Amino acid sequence: MTTIRSVDRLSDAEVADVLALATAASQSDGVFPLSEGVVLRVRNGGGRHLLSYSGADLAGYAFIDETGSGELVVAPSFRRQGHGAALLSAAGDGPLAFWSHGDNAQAFAEKNGFARSRVLWQMRRSLTDFTAESVLPEGVTIRPFSVGNDEEAWLAVNARAFAHHPEQGRWTIDDLRLREAEPWFDPAGFLLAVDIEDTLVGFHWTKVHPPSDDDPALGEIYVLGVDPGGHRRGLGAALSVAGLRHLADAGLTEALLYVDEDNPAAVALYRKLGFTVYQTDVNYQR
Incomplete structure (x- = not known):
């Protein structure tokens, strides 16, 4: 029954x-x-x-x-x-x-x-041969996230960067706090791009997945965003490289990310960085 x-x-x-x-x-x-x-x-x-x-x-x-x-x-x-x-x-x-x-x-x-409505790719690349170095736009530096200080600024930029994203753009302080409490959270791998006044202009939040029966420990481009109101040419690519460099320097041998199939700019960036499609997730809608 x-x-x-x-x-x-x-x-x-x-x-x-x-x-x-x-x-x-x-x-x-x-x-x-x-x-x-x-x-x-x-x-x-x-x-x-x-x-x-x-x-x-x-x-x-x-x-x-x-x-x-x-x-x-x-x-x-x-x-x-x-x-x-x-x-x-x-x-x-x-x-x-x-x-x-x-x-x-x-x-x-x-x-x-239900009908197929959205496709999300998981893409991966090896980090064993990752040699790229990040070249930041003039006047921009990278520092780690500061718990207790950067939450509101990050939420504001995240909302603007993902204004049209059905999940990411709706994050609240509770969503962020839940992740700050997770064992995997590491502010040293939560990279913030700031200008000379320490105003947040972009970020690359990385995540490390522990090894499993099927995979070694995996580094992830967890959330990558650039403030559209203060866009600096090349910042997204520079932040991507900076985060991957951080993961490679930490000893990770493989990286993954998730990206919508119909986001051609992001897909082109990740393919240029050497990522290929590993798995497909599909959203079905009624």
Whole structure:
């Protein structure tokens, strides 16, 4: 018998069950089914959490944020038993979008009335041969992020740089604080480009992923942005190189990033830096 539970915050036991389900799915599918942002909501609350049970066993999980976008995963041992459809039904009849990491849910999406609406590429490159050095525009220097001092300035530039981005441009101080509390957060790898008055004009926030069974430790171009109001020619490329240089100097041998397929300027920059497509995530919309 399938039952659905809907909550805005998971208990500690439910958090453990959801993450265990996601891990089992990643081992079966070869890709983790939940994004970092959703994992943070799983652990800290917010949004809407739907849990599908078969008896006492957690069989499926879906997250839906305030905009009607989310993610859905069914445990490998409970697939093709109606749990995915039950979670979609519990989500309601309104507009809805969900991410398919690794694009392995096309048949399910189309069967349930969803169409492909957005493609996100994960791109990678080796850092073992990375020799480029950053050349900054005149009057610009790079310093590390200062916790407790730079949050508001960074949020303002991030909002302007990603004004048309469906997720990144909406970040709040709570979103930033959650990440500052994560074990991976390192202000030394959060590079800020400032002018001679210490006004923030751009940034490159790097992240280091610990090694796993499938990958060595990976460095990431986590968020890269330039203030469109004070744009300096070549700053985006210079910040990209500076962050990759930081990761390479820290001993990382491979770097990754995420970029929308339909962002030609960013894709061209990353291809010029030696990145190639490694994995495709697809957003399906109803």
